[in-house]
Amino acid sequence: MGKKKRAMAKEQLNNDKFKGDKAYYKRGIAEKDNKVIYYIIFTFYLVSLIYPPFFRGMYFDDEFLVAHILTSILSITWFVHKMMSGEKRLLKDPIDYGGATLLAAYVLSSFFAVNPRAAWGEVLKYINYFFILLMASKLPKNIREIKASIYALGFSVFGVAFVGIGAAAGTINYNGAWVGGRINSTLQYPNTTAALLMAGYVLILSLMDTAENKWLKALLNGVNFTVLLAFVFTYSRGAWIIIPFILAIYIVFIPKGTRSETVVDIISALIPLGIVMKGFNNAITSNAGGAAWKWYFIGLIISILIGIVLNGAINFVKKNIRAVSYASAFVAILVVVAVIYIMTAQTELVMSHDSNQPDSDISVIRFVDVKPDTDYILSFDIRTKESTNKPWDYGVIIQSRDYLDTPTNITEKYGKATASRDNVIVNFKTLKNSKRVAIIFMNKFAGTTAIIDNAFVQQRGSSEKSYLKLKYKYIPESIASRIADISFTTKNSTERMIFYKDAFKIYKDYILLGAGGGAWASLYFMYQSYLYWTTQTHDYFMQVMVETGTLGLLALFFLIGGFLYGAVRGLKIEDKKNKALFVGVVSSAIALWWHSALDFDLSLGAVALFLWTLMGLMYAFLRLNGIDTTLNIKTDIGYKGAIVLAIAALIFSTSLKMGQVYSKGALTQLKASNYAGAVQLYRKAVAFDPLNAGYRLNYGKALEALGQQSGNNIYVAMSQQMFEKAVGLEPYNSQYNAELAAFYLRHGAIDKGLKYIDKSVAVQPLRPQNYQQKADAYFKVGQYYMTNGDKAAAQKYFNVVLKIPDDIKRVNRKILKPIEMTPDTQRIIDEAKKSLEIVKA
Structure with missing residues (x-):
């Protein structure tokens, strides 16, 4: 019995060993598979760092929606991989919470956005940035992989x-x-x-x-x-x-x-x-x-x-x-x-034409800051290589530049030069709105040369001279002129100050939560200090302020605080x-x-992704160098929450991309006058991207055209709904309001049509063509009533046309640069006057 028991024990031991080896083998296979999955994820992560700038900087939806889809798929894969590895906590560091807070601010502001489609599109961008931040921070396992990220x-x-x-x-x-x-x-x-x-x-x-x-x-x-x-x-x-x-x-x-x-x-x-x-x-x-x-x-x-x-x-x-x-x-x-x-x-400025060179304008421009309404002199030395019979060897134009850098000629001088050095004095007085002057030196005719040196501008009665840097010896003129024009009085500088001022006006009206992503492009026409065209504030901090209000600014400061905290902690890396x-x-x-x-x-998007990657890599460095930055905050979405967010982003971005694809096809059909085909495709585009006002508007045009073509008024009724929905989605879009107004007027809804004509002016009061549009609409309505014998109604609408110059004057009193009526607006006003006289006769 003893021998039998020992044999059974030995057999059991062998069985246990086999099972242990088998378990060990399985663990090895699992670890190997785990590594393969990891390196696949890491490889695609590196690719996601490389490609964004090459697709128009990811500024347009065409490319960025594809990037959203790819990032969402990569993020889901990574989150699942991390969760399967047993990790539970996702948000740990200040930069994690800073990014999550800014994302939350954009989500919150989107519920109250003036342009819902743009706002949720911006949310999608920040989800993308947030995922890249998390991957850059937590994906690299060693310094070598951080370096790989930097190399990418x-x-x-x-x-x-x-x-x-x-x-x-x-x-x-x-x-x-x-x-x-x-x-x-x-x-x-x-x-x-x-x-x-x-x-x-x-x-x-x-x-x-x-x-x-x-x-x-x-x-x-x-x-x-x-x-x-x-x-x-x-x-x-x-x-x-x-x-x-x-x-x-x-x-x-x-x-x-x-x-x-x-x-x-x-x-x-x-x-x-x-x-x-x-x-x-x-x-x-x-x-x-x-x-x-x-x-x-x-x-x-x-x-x-x-x-x-x-x-x-x-x-x-x-x-x-x-x-x-x-x-x-x-x-x-x-x-x-x-x-x-x-x-x-520096060296002397030489401008010349060879004798066989055709006449052409050669000019060099330099700027000097000046006081307004003040007497100055421009002094310079001039000489030439040889005398010619041409009208002049050199020319100089002095321009005033105002707050908006608008050029206004003050004086100009042209003259002949000799082989010996002559001194030229040009007297001028700045204008009341002058901020600086532009000094333009010129040479024009074949065979002439102008050699200018020792040029300066001096205020009369003052000993101080502002010398002009005429020509740099080693720097190309294209670069030298840019260097010479570095000043707070340039057009770019002053324009940006105005953009910031106008952005602050918007912020005050949406101070808590902001007006949602894309708000600046939707609202700035109502707040601008003069007529300009820009879809961006040219300042990221102002952009966030307009879009997310005070809460968003606090979230941004939290993110920057996390960045600075990490930067300081990193100084301890040994x-x-x-x-x-x-x-x-x-x-x-x-x-x-x-x-x-x-x-x-x-x-x-490409630049934002670059920045968020850098912030993530900072914290990867800290983690891998043993510097703990974990915050004692229990709030965490976890990997399950991140997976849900990534799936939502994937579905949303895919839906928007499908809407885009169908919209492009529909637009092709619409241009080809295949209205039935356009309607079918726009129906799908709107289904996939229901917040897109542009799709709704074009869908309405296709329905209206199909209704007119087929004689089916149901399509016309449906088109009205699409036009109205488009304006409901983007109520501050002047063009969309005008389109709805035109629709109403085409179908006899005069009061509604004129209401939206007025609104198209109200939301963009500085565009002269809007007043022309208004004049035309009211004039034609007046003509309609005049033709139908309703003189009182006709007189009412003609009077609105005649008051348009007063409307423009009222607007001009509030802005920096007055707008002017278009010639067609004046023509319509003149015709309205004549029609009013006929009605009154």
Whole structure:
């Protein structure tokens, strides 16, 4: 029995061991599968960081809805994966709660929005930003994966720069990438492109500073040269001003012992930029694409070679830290002196035409701030190479610029020059509304030359002279003129101040919850200080204030507070390379926050995603460097709640995309006069996107046309409902109100029609064509009653037409720049006068 028991025990032991091995094997398979799933998620996450800028910056629904769908699917996959791994808490850090709070503010304001479709569309964007923030913060498992995220962002920025350079050279055909002599690249707006390039430059610089492989370091220097070249030719003055401060922040907060190398890395990209900048400028201004690429590749090769040489030099002298410090300090001083000299060195202004060159206007413009209604003199020295029989060698025009930078000529002077230096004095008096003057020097005729020097503007009775920077010695004129025009009195600066003022007017009327996403574009016509056209406030903080009110501003400050808290905590990171990368991420984010206060950068989804990714990566750094930032807050949506939110976002974005697809098809049918086909497709478009007023309006047009074509009045009744619903969804849209008014008037509902004509003027009172529309509508109604013998009614409507000039005067008393009646409005008023005389006779 004993032997039998021992045999059974041994068999049981073997069985247990087999079961244990089997369980271990299963766990191994599960872990392996888990890793595969993780890396698939991580790969698609990296892709989601790269592609957004290349689809028009994700500004338009066409592309952004697809991005919403992809992000939602990726987020659902990740949330399920995390939940299956046993994790329960999702929101932990200040940045998590800051992002969630701002998202909640947009959701809340959408219930009271003036434009529900735009508001919920904005909510969808913030869900996307929030998910990317969470993934960037919690997905990376090690520093290597954070670096992969940074490389993905850097690669994206390099692509934007490269496309911009190619577009400037005329080789890469991307719509809107090169407009007005400025690089817009794939974002189709130069200032926002500059902001993204600036943020990317600092990120790539941090990668370069921490790269251990000399070849990788040299390659990154070539990448940064590319980014800087594109950055310069965006001609974004705001970004030009900000970037030195961003670099200063980066240099100050990176670890001691690495700053000298950083200065060298900055220099190694600036040197090739300085070498090729003028040649590249000449190439793109003369449409010489081949020459532009030649200069670019010259700079790229030089930057890579410099990267190799300087890296080798640093490694050679690293053995003597003191020598490195002294050498770096000496080189830094030399570079600062050289940069200052290059940026400030001036020479005389030469404007000339060859004898075989056709007559054409060559001009250089410089600005001087002045006092209004004051006497000044302009003094300059002039000479020429040789005398000619042409009418004049030089011309100078002095223009006044008012608060809105509107040009008004004050005086002009034309004259002949001699080979010897002559002094010219031009007396002028500024206007009562002058803020600054523009001095325009000109040369026009073949064979003439004007050489101008020592130019200054001086107030009469004052010894102070404002010298004009006529020509920079080493900087292309296109860049020099932008530098010379950096001032708070420029049109862009004054316009932005007015936008902010008008935004604050809206805020006061919607102070608590705001007017919902997209509110500025819906409301600003009612509040504007003069007639201008912009769908953005050009200031992200003002945009949030208008859209979400005081609660939204508090949520935004909470988000920024979380960002700043993380930035401060990150200064405790001990590993030098990790800290340098962290400071690069923070500096890059600061660049975007800063520039977003000057322009509408964050209205482009690609830039907003870039910023929210950076904020997430900050907290990934903190987590992986053992710095705990968990808040003692129990409120958390959890992974289950996040899955529900992601599924809702997926369904919503897919529905909107389907509506868009059907709407495009319907519009094609409508243009082809296939009204039955258009109605069928618009019915589906409205079903998928019921809050879209534009779809409703076009659906109404299709129904009305089908009703007229078929003689079926049911379609006309249905079309009225669509027109009314469109205006109900966007009540502050002047065009939609006018469309509804026209519908009513076409179908004999005169009082309703005129009501909405009046409303179309009320919601956009500064557009002169609205008054023409009103005059035309009231005049035709008056004619109708006059034809039908109702003189009293006709007189009533003609009198409304005659009062339109008074309406315009009343509006003009409240605004900065008066509006004028269109000639057609005046013509209709004159006809109304004649008709009124006939009625009274």
